[in-house]
Amino acid sequence: MANVEILEVTKKYKEVTAVDNVSLNIEDQEFLVLLGPSGCGKSTLLKMIAGLEEITRGEIYINGKLVNYTPPKDRDVAMVFQNYALYPHMTVKDNIGFSLKMGRVHKGEIGKQVEDVAKILQLDTFLERRPEQLSGGQRQRVALGRAIVRKPAVFLMDEPLSNLDAKLRIQMREELLRLHDRLQATIIYVTHDQIEAMTMGSRIVLLRDGVVQQIGPPQDVYDHPVNAFVAGFLGSPSINFFEGQLVRRDGTWVFASPAMQLAFPAEVGAKVDAVNHGRLGESTPVSIGVRPENFQVVDGQNARMKGEISLVEFVGSDKYVYLDMPSAHCLIRTSPWFHGKKGDTIGLEPDWEHFQLFDAEGRSVFWWNPEA
Amino acid sequence: MSSTEVEVRATAAEAKRAAERGAKSRKIAGISVSYLILIIGCCIAIFPFLYIVSLSFKESTSLVSYPPKWIPDPFYFGNYTFLLGETSYIRWAFNTFAFAGSVTALKIFFDSIAGYTFAKMDFPGKEILFTFVLATLMIPFAATLIPAFLIVKNLGMVNTYWGLILPPLASPIGIFMMRQFIESLPKDLENAARLDGCSEFYIYLRIILPNCKPALAVLGIFVFMTQWTNFIWPLVVAKADEMRVLTVGLASLKGQWVTNWGVIAAGSVMLMIPIAIVFIFFQRWFIAGSMAGALKE
Ligand SMILES: Nc1ncnc2c1ncn2[C@@H]1O[C@H](COP(=O)(O)OP(=O)(O)OP(=O)(O)O)[C@@H](O)[C@H]1O
Ligand SMILES: [Mg+2]
Numbered sequence: 001m002a003n004v005e006i007l008e009v010t011k012k013y014k015e016v017t018a019v020d021n022v023s024l025n026i027e028d029q030e031f032l033v034l035l036g037p038s039g040c041g042k043s044t045l046l047k048m049i050a051g052l053e054e055i056t057r058g059e060i061y062i063n064g065k066l067v068n069y070t071p072p073k074d075r076d077v078a079m080v081f082q083n084y085a086l087y088p089h090m091t092v093k094d095n096i097g098f099s100l101k102m103g104r105v106h107k108g109e110i111g112k113q114v115e116d117v118a119k120i121l122q123l124d125t126f127l128e129r130r131p132e133q134l135s136g137g138q139r140q141r142v143a144l145g146r147a148i149v150r151k152p153a154v155f156l157m158d159e160p161l162s163n164l165d166a167k168l169r170i171q172m173r174e175e176l177l178r179l180h181d182r183l184q185a186t187i188i189y190v191t192h193d194q195i196e197a198m199t200m201g202s203r204i205v206l207l208r209d210g211v212v213q214q215i216g217p218p219q220d221v222y223d224h225p226v227n228a229f230v231a232g233f234l235g236s237p238s239i240n241f242f243e244g245q246l247v248r249r250d251g252t253w254v255f256a257s258p259a260m261q262l263a264f265p266a267e268v269g270a271k272v273d274a275v276n277h278g279r280l281g282e283s284t285p286v287s288i289g290v291r292p293e294n295f296q297v298v299d300g301q302n303a304r305m306k307g308e309i310s311l312v313e314f315v316g317s318d319k320y321v322y323l324d325m326p327s328a329h330c331l332i333r334t335s336p337w338f339h340g341k342k343g344d345t346i347g348l349e350p351d352w353e354h355f356q357l358f359d360a361e362g363r364s365v366f367w368w369n370p371e372a
Numbered sequence: 373m374s375s376t377e378v379e380v381r382a383t384a385a386e387a388k389r390a391a392e393r394g395a396k397s398r399k400i401a402g403i404s405v406s407y408l409i410l411i412i413g414c415c416i417a418i419f420p421f422l423y424i425v426s427l428s429f430k431e432s433t434s435l436v437s438y439p440p441k442w443i444p445d446p447f448y449f450g451n452y453t454f455l456l457g458e459t460s461y462i463r464w465a466f467n468t469f470a471f472a473g474s475v476t477a478l479k480i481f482f483d484s485i486a487g488y489t490f491a492k493m494d495f496p497g498k499e500i501l502f503t504f505v506l507a508t509l510m511i512p513f514a515a516t517l518i519p520a521f522l523i524v525k526n527l528g529m530v531n532t533y534w535g536l537i538l539p540p541l542a543s544p545i546g547i548f549m550m551r552q553f554i555e556s557l558p559k560d561l562e563n564a565a566r567l568d569g570c571s572e573f574y575i576y577l578r579i580i581l582p583n584c585k586p587a588l589a590v591l592g593i594f595v596f597m598t599q600w601t602n603f604i605w606p607l608v609v610a611k612a613d614e615m616r617v618l619t620v621g622l623a624s625l626k627g628q629w630v631t632n633w634g635v636i637a638a639g640s641v642m643l644m645i646p647i648a649i650v651f652i653f654f655q656r657w658f659i660a661g662s663m664a665g666a667l668k669e
Contacts, residue, residue: 102569
């Protein structure tokens with residue numbers, strides 16, 4: 001029902017630039033996830049779309065219409081606030097029904113709609129309570145209900161599931177996706193939770209210090225991060241970085257560091273050559289990134305990467321193995337049947353398919369596109 | 373285990389228990405002392421009040437008896453019947469209610485809406501205007517008394533309710549207080565209401581005001597008490613007998629040569645009752661108003 005277009009939007013609070021020249025095109029019925037560390041401007045961006053914060057520079061269009069000067073209530077957007085912002089003096093029922101009341105909906109109709117929403121959110125038994133009498137998770141669901149009941153064209157959700165326990169969160173995740181289908185609304189969703197971002201978003205936007213780092217479908221962003229920040233932010237446990245130099249030896253590229261001398265296989269070397277354009281010369285400082293799941297454990301004797309196990313964590317479906325290497329640390333994910341123990345030395349081989357190479361500025365050698 | 377060993381252990385346990393007992397009795401002693409101080413303070417505070425109550429039930433001839441009698445004997449109701457029957461006490465009480473009540477209601481409205489504006493809205497010159505409002509706090513009441521009277525007189529409002537009510541509204545302290553309180557309310561509360569379709573005035577009325585109850589209660593009590601006992605301004609502006617307020621009316625009962633203190637005491641007792649009632653009424657709001665549950669902790 002509505003697409004949202006954000007054009008070179010900037011928000012400045014005196015010295016702080018909270019959002020810096022962000023351009024996004026959110027399609028109708030898209031589920032877009034905003035992801036980024038604390039203070040990167042996610043909430044600020046949402047509030048500008050809602051019309052609650054003035055835009056310093058740039059334009060926002062909802063459904064093709066410039067809304068820079070449209071008051072919040074006429075934008076057909078609803079927001080779930082990061083801190084809930086429930087009305088403390090009203091019951092759950094009145095909290096959820098307040099917008100309908102303001103919209104002069106008939107009283108009986110309000111009651112019916114509030115009950116429908118309460119049922120979806122499992123709040124039906126709390127309708128007469130005040131926010132102070134609810135748990136954190138229940139409050140969060142009321143905040144969600146307040147947005148859902150309005151059936152807006154665009155939902156802005158600021159970490160709406162952060163306070164729920166694991167089970168309820170999974171349940172609500174499903175419920176939200178179903179709701180998204182049912183309401184056919186556009187959803188812009190802020191989260192810290194990577195699993196949420198990966199599972200729910202049709203596209204992820206990664207922000208850092210108010211600047212967009214990368215936009216794309218979850219798997220694209222995960223597999224092809226444009227820089228070390230994105231690579232490090234996505235994935236849990238996070239990717240392993242090794243610092244070193246790129247040198248040319250016997251006609252192949254070799255990654256040289258105290259921890260390892262890693263000669264690239266021919267096809268990876270060819271890839272480096274293809275994208276190089278003179279960026280990488282002899283002895284260029286670079287870093288490589290390998291995700292914990294992208295290691296093969298090999299025989300320790302003549303492996304090119306070797307490490308001594310310092311800790312083994314059993315987490316159910318996997319084992320996390322912490323390794324000490326000369327001037328580096330590394331975490332790998334193995335099957336629960338891995339039987340190495342503390343003090344053992346094991347050898348590793350990176351999975352070259354998922355191998356990442358970053359230049360000195362942290363940009364991905366393979367995936368950075370200066371035009372993007 | 374030898375018997376001496378047992379004894380040693382027993383004494384050790386006893387010493388420990390004794391020490392515990394000591395700590396406990398010290399604690400009790402501490403509490404007792406603080407209670408004693410509070411009780412003495414209470415007595416000092418309540419003494420003049422009881423004295424007035426006692427006076428109000430005595431006939432003027434037995435006022436100064438020696439030794440002083442605390443319990444009037446006989447109980448004499450003449451002071452009260454005189455006040456209610458022979459003076460305009462009832463009219464004065466009505467005037468005082470109308471005066472203090474209107475000032476309180478209007479001040480709660482104006483101060484909260486001005487406080488909201490200063491706390492949450494942006495407009496050019498806001499800081500300067502607010503400084504200006506606060507600066508009027510520094511002008512002593514005595515300096516504005518005569519100019520205020522002249523203005524009221526020129527407007528033809530001497531001996532009218534408007535003349536009584538309007539000038540006290542101009543005090544800025546309530547605006548300051550409300551601004552401080554409203555500023556502490558989370559911004560997302562208004563934001564949520566704004567998205568829910570509230571106009572700015574509705575946000576004030578439906579969201580801000582109900583969450584200001586503790587501050588409104590303090591302001592209400594403060595303004596009502598001040599105006600209920602206000603003397604100088606009503607004395608200046610409302611001299612006609614039917615426009616007098618209680619404080620001025622009671623003072624007028626003081627004769628030039630003879631003063632019936634029993635009657636004045638009775639008037640004072642009746643003067644105090646409504647304040648107590650107002651206090652009790654607003655007090656519930658102190659407790660009821662709380663932001664609990666609005667935000668994520
Ligand atoms: N009213 C304000 N005045 C000044 N600076 C502000 C204001 N609101 C936000 N900021 C700043 O703008 C930046 C972005 O804030 P924002 O709340 O958008 O972050 P966020 O990405 O939502 O973080 P979090 O994940 O912690 O919620 C921060 O550096 C913050 O300090
Ligand atoms: Mg935020």
